[in-house]
Amino acid sequence: MPSEKMLTVKDAILEALFEEMARDDRVCIIGEDVGVAGGVFGQTKGLFEKFGEARVVDTPISEPAIFGMTVGAAMAGLRPVVEVMFGDFITLVMDQLVNQAAKIHYMSAGGYTVPLVLRTAVGVGGNLGPQHSQSFHAWVAHVPGLKVVMPQSPADAKGLMKAAIRDNNPVVFIEDRTTYNVKGPIPDGDVIVPLGKANVVREGRDVTIVAVSRMVQIATKAADILAGEGIAVEIVDPRCIVPLDRETILASVRKTSRALVLDAGHLDYGITGEIAAIISEQAFDYLDAPVARLAAPNVLIPCNTALEPLIVPNEQQIAQKIREMLNA
Amino acid sequence: MARAKAVKSQKAVPNKAAGSPLALYRTMATIRAFEETVQRLFLGGHIPGLVHLYMGQEAVAAGVIAELAQTDFIGSHHRGHGHCVAKGGDLDKLFAELLGKRAGYGLGRGGSMHIFDPANGNLGTTGIVGGSVPLAAGAALTAKLRKTGQVAVSFFGDGVLNQGIMFEAMNMAAIWQLPVLFVCENNGFGEFTSIDDVTAGKDIADRGKAFAIPSEHVDGMDVLAVQKAARTAVARARDGKGPSFLICSTWRFSGHHVGDKQDYKEDAETKAWRKRDPIAQLARKLVAKKQATQKQLDAIADEAKSAVTKAAEAARKLESPTPADLMEHLYAE
Amino acid sequence: MPEIVSREARLSLLERMLLMRRFEEAVIHAAAKHKYIGRNHLYIGHEGTGAAVMAQLKPGDLAHTTHRNHGHIVGRGADPGRALAEIMGREGGLCGGRGGTWHMTDTSVGFQSTSAMVGGSIGLATGGGFACKQLGQGNVSVALFGDGVLDEGISYEAFNFASQYSLPILFMCENNEKPGRRETSMLAADRLLDIPKALKIHTMTVDGGDVEAVHAAVGEALARIRKDQVPVFIESQIEAWPGSHQHKPEFTTGETDISMAWDTGKITGPHADWIRQEPILRYVRKLLAEKAAAQADIEALDKKVQAKMAKARDFAEASPFPQAEGAILGAFA
Numbered sequence: 005m006p007s008e009k010m011l012t013v014k015d016a017i018l019e020a021l022f023e024e025m026a027r028d029d030r031v032c033i034i035g036e037d038v039g040v041a042g043g044v045f046g047q048t049k050g051l052f053e054k055f056g057e058a059r060v061v062d063t064p065i066s067e068p069a070i071f072g073m074t075v076g077a078a079m080a081g082l083r084p085v086v087e088v089m090f091g092d093f094i095t096l097v098m099d100q101l102v103n104q105a106a107k108i109h110y111m112s113a114g115g116y117t118v119p120l121v122l123r124t125a126v127g128v129g130g131n132l133g134p135q136h137s138q139s140f141h142a143w144v145a146h147v148p149g150l151k152v153v154m155p156q157s158p159a160d161a162k163g164l165m166k167a168a169i170r171d172n173n174p175v176v177f178i179e180d181r182t183t184y185n186v187k188g189p190i191p192d193g194d195v196i197v198p199l200g201k202a203n204v205v206r207e208g209r210d211v212t213i214v215a216v217s218r219m220v221q222i223a224t225k226a227a228d229i230l231a232g233e234g235i236a237v238e239i240v241d242p243r244c245i246v247p248l249d250r251e252t253i254l255a256s257v258r259k260t261s262r263a264l265v266l267d268a269g270h271l272d273y274g275i276t277g278e279i280a281a282i283i284s285e286q287a288f289d290y291l292d293a294p295v296a297r298l299a300a301p302n303v304l305i306p307c308n309t310a311l312e313p314l315i316v317p318n319e320q321q322i323a324q325k326i327r328e329m330l331n332a
Numbered sequence: 333m334a335r336a337k338a339v340k341s342q343k344a345v346p347n348k349a350a351g352s353p354l355a356l357y358r359t360m361a362t363i364r365a366f367e368e369t370v371q372r373l374f375l376g377g378h379i380p381g382l383v384h385l386y387m388g389q390e391a392v393a394a395g396v397i398a399e400l401a402q403t404d405f406i407g408s409h410h411r412g413h414g415h416c417v418a419k420g421g422d423l424d425k426l427f428a429e430l431l432g433k434r435a436g437y438g439l440g441r442g443g444s445m446h447i448f449d450p451a452n453g454n455l456g457t458t459g460i461v462g463g464s465v466p467l468a469a470g471a472a473l474t475a476k477l478r479k480t481g482q483v484a485v486s487f488f489g490d491g492v493l494n495q496g497i498m499f500e501a502m503n504m505a506a507i508w509q510l511p512v513l514f515v516c517e518n519n520g521f522g523e524f525t526s527i528d529d530v531t532a533g534k535d536i537a538d539r540g541k542a543f544a545i546p547s548e549h550v551d552g553m554d555v556l557a558v559q560k561a562a563r564t565a566v567a568r569a570r571d572g573k574g575p576s577f578l579i580c581s582t583w584r585f586s587g588h589h590v591g592d593k594q595d596y597k598e599d600a601e602t603k604a605w606r607k608r609d610p611i612a613q614l615a616r617k618l619v620a621k622k623q624a625t626q627k628q629l630d631a632i633a634d635e636a637k638s639a640v641t642k643a644a645e646a647a648r649k650l651e652s653p654t655p656a657d658l659m660e661h662l663y664a665e
Numbered sequence: 666m667p668e669i670v671s672r673e674a675r676l677s678l679l680e681r682m683l684l685m686r687r688f689e690e691a692v693i694h695a696a697a698k699h700k701y702i703g704r705n706h707l708y709i710g711h712e713g714t715g716a717a718v719m720a721q722l723k724p725g726d727l728a729h730t731t732h733r734n735h736g737h738i739v740g741r742g743a744d745p746g747r748a749l750a751e752i753m754g755r756e757g758g759l760c761g762g763r764g765g766t767w768h769m770t771d772t773s774v775g776f777q778s779t780s781a782m783v784g785g786s787i788g789l790a791t792g793g794g795f796a797c798k799q800l801g802q803g804n805v806s807v808a809l810f811g812d813g814v815l816d817e818g819i820s821y822e823a824f825n826f827a828s829q830y831s832l833p834i835l836f837m838c839e840n841n842e843k844p845g846r847r848e849t850s851m852l853a854a855d856r857l858l859d860i861p862k863a864l865k866i867h868t869m870t871v872d873g874g875d876v877e878a879v880h881a882a883v884g885e886a887l888a889r890i891r892k893d894q895v896p897v898f899i900e901s902q903i904e905a906w907p908g909s910h911q912h913k914p915e916f917t918t919g920e921t922d923i924s925m926a927w928d929t930g931k932i933t934g935p936h937a938d939w940i941r942q943e944p945i946l947r948y949v950r951k952l953l954a955e956k957a958a959a960q961a962d963i964e965a966l967d968k969k970v971q972a973k974m975a976k977a978r979d980f981a982e983a984s985p986f987p988q989a990e991g992a993i994l995g996a997f998a
């Protein structure tokens with residue numbers, strides 16, 4: 005609708021935080037530089053001024069304990085949104101995330117819930133190098149008990165953040181820094197995007213691309229290129245990799261008979277392998293070509309203008325791959 | 333949140349329930365009977381996995397938890413049965429859990445190192461050394477932010493003293509003046525390594541003092557001393573005056589886990605500690621001060637034993653979880 | 666205690682500081698010229714510390730540093746042209762242009778690593794100390810880190826280990842937290858030193874703006890570390906450069922004008938206070954006052970350093986970007 009307001013991904017998430025904190029006083033923000041400083045990317049700007057230091061908590065640089073405390077706080081009745089500044093630093097909270105947060109609901113047979121959102125910024129771009137560019141979504145997706153959300157559009161980012169905050173489980177909310185300034189329309193009102201519901205971003209008959217987060221945007225560029233060649237690409241954005249909306253993916257592949265799975269994370273043992281396996285197992289009879297994959301090569305992410313662009317698959321590579329799939 | 337000022341909690345939670353010497357005696361006797369039974373069941377092959385017994389350390393759980401209300405929180409560790417019992421855990425459900433029965437706290441899927449009892453504020457036993465320290469601090473953070481008046485106690489072993497997360501949690505508890513007690517149960521050993529071999533500094537208390545946390549050594553074999561120290565610390569926490577660090581020296585009578593031959597310890601040392609058995613020690617004191625007769629105490633111990641035996645026997649007859657239980661509770665609704 | 670007696674030694678110390686400063690100025694120029702260069706944590710204002718440490722390390726000593734690393738690396742003797750090329754992502758860089766500012770190393774001068782992870786250097790340097798001790802060649806390991814690292818649990822783990830195992834490590838903490846800001850600080854300790862002290866590590870504190878004071882402290886520490894094979898912790902108190910925490914570096918305080926040391930009327934503007942106390946001008950004033958050098962000597966020294974940096978800049982600018990084919994090589998040895 006033309007009357008809808010436009011926001012960037014970053015501001016859309018921020019708006020979700022404002023609204024959820026106003027709605028529910030158990031929601032609080034915890035992390036390094038999230039308060040007075042308003043976040044290193046400006047992603048929590050204004051929350052401190054509005055909600056005060058009791059609910060927007062600046063912490064020491066102690067990721068393991070910050071996250072562990074968030075888990076304890078959630079068990080005791082808060083609904084915290086805890087920030088891990090860069091996705092790479094998730095390595096520091098892995099123990100509390102995997103061995104505590106993910107286990108408590110199950111091991112207590114439902115006695116405790118751990119309603120928290122771990123938000124973190126990932127993404128290759130800006131030459132931040134091998135400790136500030138990694139995408140560990142496959143690591144967390146591998147752990148039963150965690151939900152993993154990867155938004156790409158402003159509207160999704162807002163609606164998914166609201167859903168994540170209202171979810172009663174530990175939710176890892178992975179934001180790609182490179183999408184932060186992407187602008188898009190935001191529907192009015194309290195609109196929730198349910199976790200685990202894929203979105204068909206673009207319809208097409210010839211080939212299905214399955215992609216999350218930033219890869220959806222790159223895939224769209226590839227689809228535009230291919231449209232000029234008469235190739236109609238369908239793009240499915242699962243939006244959450246856990247829970248994964250298999251049905252929407254499979255329905256699309258059954259329609260187009262070809263699937264290309266994309267990821268900005270590493271190829272080896274990553275999510276493209278998982279999604280490709282699901283398609284092969286459950287839609288094999290519909291396929292006219294092997295499921296194809298494009299993802300980051302298995303190498304460190306250099307801090308270098310010339311080398312960094314080689315990491316994330318670009319629209320040309322995607323378009324070329326699809327041409328090959330159709331000619332095979 | 334900047335460095336916190338003292339804010340008195342709004343609703344102080346009164347508690348006088350479990351604090352009498354006889355009640356302490358009952359708690360300790362129950363824990364002892366519980367652990368003896370667990371040991372027997374384990375050796376009989378009825379308990380799957382690994383169990384770490386609390387025998388010898390009863391005074392710590394009993395003394396500290398006596399000062400807590402049901403709504404207060406505790407975070408336990410791998411040697412955690414004593415805390416679960418002292419915090420009011422249901423004996424039937426505890427045995428069911430240990431024996432892998434569906435009626436247990438976690439449908440019998442967790443066992444000894446994964447017992448959670450939300451109704452009694454028990455944030456859980458854990459298999460990760462240091463795992464529950466931040467959980468307790470986090471529960472204290474909730475209590476403070478929501479002004480509930482609750483306090484939280486983090487029980488941990490001496491092995492946790494060298495885990496960075498303990499320092500991180502202590503630091504945050506200190507800057508935000510969280511209502512939390514850090515209770516170190518110093519039994520002298522990690523698994524099989526003496527604390528003296530791996531822990532730097534001349535005094536463990538310095539680790540808390542560096543963060544300006546009131547830190548003191550307590551005789552962990554003397555339940556009355558533990559209770560007294562805990563009373564001060566809990567009052568301080570409830571008054572909004574922040575964390576405390578109690579280091580309770582104690583001894584594990586049955587080694588690291590059931591079956592541990594304990595050849596890394598000196599026999600003489602163990603003998604000396606056994607002379608200070610917290611239960612016998614309290615009994616001697618009560619009788620000497622004429623606060624109880626031996627007959628009374630024996631009756632309490634017998635009652636504890638039979639309650640425990642009854643629960644254990646009943647648990648053995650319970651159902652195991654079904655295959656359908658495997659996927660239960662993976663995610664909350 | 667080693668004093669800096671000779672005039673040569675004093676001038677060499679100043680030269681090292683000037684090189685560090687002029688290097689950072691070249692980085693600011695490069696960042697202005699090339700859009701892609703950003704996020705540099707500059708060493709301006711810290712030179713008194715880095716120069717004093719680097720001047721006293723021996724060839725086999727190891728050093729691990731943190732995000733604020735440029736001064737350490739060129740101060741230790743790495744080629745400034747190759748260091749600048751690294752920051753600019755060029756093939757001629759110390760790491761082939763792949764690491765950039767946050768991952769510079771130069772093992773040829775004993776510079777083991779830079780880690781952009783807060784707390785990254787301290788664990789590695791502790792391991793370096795372990796190796797130095799095992800190899801028995803009398804070398805020491807140096808961990809260079811900021812005050813923020815004491816928030817991280819790994820620093821406690823490292824201190825404990827270093828202390829308990831008597832490792833030859835210099836823990837060099839560059840504390841640029843504003844004095845008086847401790848109220849809102851994230852560390853509960855009243856003084857940073859209380860923490861290593863609690864773990865029985867010998868500690869010293871020194872004014873980081875006074876290079877000779879740092880030099881004396883580091884000299885004493887290194888002698889002790891080498892002789893007794895023990896860790897020492899030094900806190901160097903530094904007045905943070907007003908340009909710190911800028912992602913895209915800028916000349917907040919202007920390019921350094923060495924003549925401000927004798928022509929103090931030139932010091933004006935919002936940052937005059939910082940400029941008055943900054944370590945380089947301060948040292949020049951001292952050398953002049955003590956007649957260790959004349960204005961002309963100082964100017965000549967600065968010219969020499971500037972000429973060296975001009976060459977370095979030319980080298981870096983001329984160095985090509987790495988070839989794409991090389992990108993995916995080198996993940997494994």
Ligand SMILES: Cc1ncc(C[n+]2csc(CCOP(=O)(O)OP(=O)(O)O)c2C)c(N)n1
Nearest residue numbers: 065093732733781782783811812813814841
């Ligand atoms: C593990 C980790 N957490 C957070 C960050 C983000 N970060 C980079 S520098 C910095 C501040 C470090 O402060 P300090 O150690 O005092 O160094 P200074 O910048 O003051 O020299 C933070 C939080 C990081 N790089 N690594």
Ligand SMILES: [Mg+2]
Nearest residue numbers: 811812841842
């Ligand atoms: Mg600092």
